[in-house]
Amino acid sequence: MVFTIPSPTLVGLDTSTVQVEVDLRPGLPAFSMVGLPDAAAREARERVRSGLVNQAYSVPARRIVANLAPADLRKQGPQYDLAIALSILAASGQVPVAALEGVAAVGELGLDGAVRPVPGVLAMAEHASQRGWARLLVPHANAAEAALAGGDTEIVPVRDLRDAAETLCGRREPRRVVADASEPGDARVTVADLGDLRGQATARRALEIAAAGLHSMLMIGPPGSGKTMLARRLPGILPPLSPREAVEVTRIHSVVGLLDPGAPLVRRRPFRAPHHSISVSGLVGGGRTPRPGEVTLAHRGVLFLDEVCAFAPSVLDALRQPLEHGVVDVVRANTSVRFPARPLLVCAGNPCPCGFAGDAGGRCTCPPGRAEAYRARLSGPVADRIDLRVDVPRLSRDELMAEGTGEASVAVRARVMAADAPRAAREQGVPNAHLGPVETRRVARLDAAGRRVMDAAVDRLGLSARGFDRVLRVARTIADLAGSERVADEHLWEAIALRAPGEGERRG
Amino acid sequence: MARPASADEALGLALLAHGLNRDLQRAARAAGGAGALWRMGPAAQARLLRVAEADVRAAATRDALAAARGRLEAAGVSLVAAGDVPERLRQVFDPPFGLFAEGDWARVAGALTERPVVAVVGTRRPTAAGRRFALGLAAELAARGAVIVSGLALGVDGAAHEGALEAGGDTVAVLGCGLDHDYPRAHRALRARLRERGAVISEYWCETAPAPWRFPARNRIVAGLAHATVVVEARGRSGALITADFALEAGRVALAVPGPPWADASQGCNELIRAGAGVCTGAQDVVDELPHAAWGDTQAEADAVAAPVGDRGVLYGLVRAEPMRIDQLAATARITPAATAAALASLEVDGLVLRGEGQRYWAVRRAT
Numbered sequence: 001m002v003f004t005i006p007s008p009t010l011v012g013l014d015t016s017t018v019q020v021e022v023d024l025r026p027g028l029p030a031f032s033m034v035g036l037p038d039a040a041a042r043e044a045r046e047r048v049r050s051g052l053v054n055q056a057y058s059v060p061a062r063r064i065v066a067n068l069a070p071a072d073l074r075k076q077g078p079q080y081d082l083a084i085a086l087s088i089l090a091a092s093g094q095v096p097v098a099a100l101e102g103v104a105a106v107g108e109l110g111l112d113g114a115v116r117p118v119p120g121v122l123a124m125a126e127h128a129s130q131r132g133w134a135r136l137l138v139p140h141a142n143a144a145e146a147a148l149a150g151g152d153t154e155i156v157p158v159r160d161l162r163d164a165a166e167t168l169c170g171r172r173e174p175r176r177v178v179a180d181a182s183e184p185g186d187a188r189v190t191v192a193d194l195g196d197l198r199g200q201a202t203a204r205r206a207l208e209i210a211a212a213g214l215h216s217m218l219m220i221g222p223p224g225s226g227k228t229m230l231a232r233r234l235p236g237i238l239p240p241l242s243p244r245e246a247v248e249v250t251r252i253h254s255v256v257g258l259l260d261p262g263a264p265l266v267r268r269r270p271f272r273a274p275h276h277s278i279s280v281s282g283l284v285g286g287g288r289t290p291r292p293g294e295v296t297l298a299h300r301g302v303l304f305l306d307e308v309c310a311f312a313p314s315v316l317d318a319l320r321q322p323l324e325h326g327v328v329d330v331v332r333a334n335t336s337v338r339f340p341a342r343p344l345l346v347c348a349g350n351p352c353p354c355g356f357a358g359d360a361g362g363r364c365t366c367p368p369g370r371a372e373a374y375r376a377r378l379s380g381p382v383a384d385r386i387d388l389r390v391d392v393p394r395l396s397r398d399e400l401m402a403e404g405t406g407e408a409s410v411a412v413r414a415r416v417m418a419a420d421a422p423r424a425a426r427e428q429g430v431p432n433a434h435l436g437p438v439e440t441r442r443v444a445r446l447d448a449a450g451r452r453v454m455d456a457a458v459d460r461l462g463l464s465a466r467g468f469d470r471v472l473r474v475a476r477t478i479a480d481l482a483g484s485e486r487v488a489d490e491h492l493w494e495a496i497a498l499r500a501p502g503e504g505e506r507r508g
Numbered sequence: 509m510a511r512p513a514s515a516d517e518a519l520g521l522a523l524l525a526h527g528l529n530r531d532l533q534r535a536a537r538a539a540g541g542a543g544a545l546w547r548m549g550p551a552a553q554a555r556l557l558r559v560a561e562a563d564v565r566a567a568a569t570r571d572a573l574a575a576a577r578g579r580l581e582a583a584g585v586s587l588v589a590a591g592d593v594p595e596r597l598r599q600v601f602d603p604p605f606g607l608f609a610e611g612d613w614a615r616v617a618g619a620l621t622e623r624p625v626v627a628v629v630g631t632r633r634p635t636a637a638g639r640r641f642a643l644g645l646a647a648e649l650a651a652r653g654a655v656i657v658s659g660l661a662l663g664v665d666g667a668a669h670e671g672a673l674e675a676g677g678d679t680v681a682v683l684g685c686g687l688d689h690d691y692p693r694a695h696r697a698l699r700a701r702l703r704e705r706g707a708v709i710s711e712y713w714c715e716t717a718p719a720p721w722r723f724p725a726r727n728r729i730v731a732g733l734a735h736a737t738v739v740v741e742a743r744g745r746s747g748a749l750i751t752a753d754f755a756l757e758a759g760r761v762a763l764a765v766p767g768p769p770w771a772d773a774s775q776g777c778n779e780l781i782r783a784g785a786g787v788c789t790g791a792q793d794v795v796d797e798l799p800h801a802a803w804g805d806t807q808a809e810a811d812a813v814a815a816p817v818g819d820r821g822v823l824y825g826l827v828r829a830e831p832m833r834i835d836q837l838a839a840t841a842r843i844t845p846a847a848t849a850a851a852l853a854s855l856e857v858d859g860l861v862l863r864g865e866g867q868r869y870w871a872v873r874r875a876t
Contacts, residue, residue: 199835200835201835201838201839201845202834202835202838202845202848202849202867204845205845205846205849351865357865367633372662372694373694376693376694390867391833391834391865391867391868393833393835393867396836399835453854453857456857456858457853457857459676460674460676460856460857460858460859461856461857462673462701478846489850489854490846490847490850491850493849493850493851493853493854494846494847494849494850494853496853496854496856496857497834497849497850497852497853497856497867498849
């Protein structure tokens with residue numbers, strides 16, 4: 001007879017249903033799998049056989065055919081093991097068919113019949129409640145994560161095959177699962193604290209502005225001046241993730257298996273710092289069955305590109321779509337998936353290949369044109385998206401030896417959050433950095449004095465049209481930080497001082 | 509002296525020089541003038557240039573001339589006949605047959621005849637201080653009404669153009685290749701600004717590629733346009749020294765910025781001074797050398813910028829000729845980083861300080 005159990009599966013970050021069908025036919029005992037399983041999925045045969053035997057069930061002495069439908073969707077990984085095993089039990093009458101009414105299952109089997117965790121359970125649990133399935137069997141280790149979905153589907157965590165069967169037959173009380181319910185973004189957000197850093201007053205200020213308006217920023221400075229240290233402290237001064245954002249980020253991290261099983265809900269804003277040797281698909285996502293890239297893993301957090309000039313130009317170019325639209329579309333021959341990708345981009349680079357251009361004492365050894373050529377690598381789509389530029393010089397001895405440290409992250413974050421309030425009420429709460437030209441002019445209206453400031457900046461510094469908008473957006477954020485409804489001269493001036501690379505650049 | 513070449517003749521010769529990849533000056537001297545060289549026809553030209561007549565015919569046909577005119581028009585490049593180039597340039601040895609110009613040539617040509625014209629040139633690898641000096645010198649001279657001429661090269665040349673633009677003055681770049689060539693690439697943005705607010709000129713047909721021997725030839729135009737040539741930094745065999753030589757040959761003022769004897773980047777300058785060039789330590793030296801030029805009223809210029817007050821005043825009092833980091837300035841002035849950044853940006857826009865690499869600021873000129 002044929003028996004079928006649905007099992008949720010991932011397509012990128014989206015989900016769909018795979019019907020796990022098992023047929024027992026008369027003939028020589030055999031076990032075959034069809035429905036485009038990959039090697040890991042195909043080996044379910046051995047795991048299921050051993051699992052059944054070791055949990056004291058019998059493997060029917062029939063010709064077993066397991067089909068994963070739809071047959072044209074590529075199936076990856078061992079997550080169908082549990083559903084296959086349960087289907088065999090039902091088809092061979094070892095578990096009453098009625099017990100499996102409205103049940104879906106996902107999980108990998110060990111040879112001893114234990115149910116092992118799989119990635120992406122949060123998305124699968126959401127899928128289950130959308131489909132209106134009554135119960136979803138999940139590996140015990142994924143229970144807390146699955147519970148975050150919070151739908152009507154009953155989440156049934158199971159430890160092993162027998163546990164699953166007994167629970168379904170009502171002979172065991174289902175384990176209760178409690179969603180990870182603590183407030184997202186509570187006090188322990190900051191590991192790296194701004195208070196640990198000395199000096200760099202201007203860079204700190206730029207960091208604060210970046211956090212308040214989600215402005216992408218570029219830090220230029222010689223090696224060892226603290227660019228990475230500063231960037232690592234950015235997530236800690238961003239407003240905490242809202243509950244919805246936390247689930248969104250958790251979903252992504254679950255799919256690639258980055259979650260902490262003990263506390264699956266991601267409370268900290270992600271901080272991703274890919275090495276500059278990364279490939280295009282590593283950064284924006286890809287692969288034959290598309291996997292999210294770093295830009296998606298940094299969604300709602302910080303994407304830090306250190307040594308930005310050393311990234312391949314094609315890799316930086318690939319950031320255009322995510323930076324512009326907040327999503328990445330990965331298209332493959334038979335699939336097209338969309339990943340969310342709205343990170344706060346922070347780039348860091350040396351002023352020239354040797355790192356010492358502009359350093360007092362003439363330590364730069366680069367031949368003429370080399371530094372320009374080096375920096376030209378940053379031009380184009382990425383440079384166009386950078387709102388803030390700050391130079392991070394090496395500290396002098398006096399500054400290094402100075403007593404006392406800087407302001408702690410908690411204090412900075414309080415100001416960032418205060419600045420966030422007026423923003424939330426404007427333009428559907430779009431962060432300042434993501435405002436278009438029209439909206440920018442609406443929220444950053446200039447009075448006569450402000451117009452004079454901007455006119456002068458355009459004339460004297462050769463500010464471009466794009467640069468003009470960037471200055472306005474940043475000035476809006478500075479005004480928010482100052483609690484000012486109107487964008488005043490001093491806000492514009494400070495935004496001009498932090499203007500983006502390429503706007504009225506000069507060497508000296 | 510022979511009649512200067514007409515626009516058509518200049519264009520024909522430019523095409524011919526491009527097609528044959530040669531300098532035609534010697535032939536023009538032998539023919540008794542550029543016009544004469546063009547009018548003598550392909551057979552005689554071929555004989556004079558010692559090339560095949562077919563090559564001459566292929567390089568510059570009548571049809572090509574018409575097409576070339578159309579092309580210049582489409583690209584917005586104006587063709588300046590030898591008779592219309594500034595008088596001073598016509599006096600150099602081997603004056604150009606004509607010029608191709610981008611930008612507002614008509615206005616710039618007026619400025620070149622009426623106002624003091626200073627060439628600021630130097631090495632492509634200046635020290636940071638040399639670059640700053642070039643920028644500040646050009647800015648101050650431009651503020652006092654001078655037109656700054658240079659070669660758009662990396663280093664000192666670029667800084668000179670930037671300084672002039674910074675001060676809102678006029679500036680002209682002379683290229684050693686055709687105007688189609690983006691050379692040097694790194695100065696693409698600077699060139700766009702020059703096109704808008706100054707002019708970019710070349711004696712070569714648009715498609716002519718840069719070649720080592722064309723840069724010295726270009727330098728004669730730089731020196732020829734200027735009343736005075738200032739060499740900011742030059743190594744022992746710098747092309748900037750060639751520009752200074754052309755200036756001296758044409759009887760113009762040549763100045764050099766002295767450097768310490770151990771400074772590699774100043775070897776050429778010190779040599780020039782030993783050979784009799786004037787010493788330039790600031791804009792005033794140039795002004796003193798050209799007493800009869802129509803310098804702007806410097807007092808009025810200085811008055812235009814009120815002495816800064818408040819935070820701006822404090823910071824303005826702190827910036828020096830040597831660049832200082834914004835954090836140092838903020839700490840010394842005891843002003844918040846935000847207010848310091850704002851005040852410095854506004855001083856920068858007023859042209860009182862300049863910002864350089866590493867968010868360092870330095871003073872350009874003193875307000876009164």
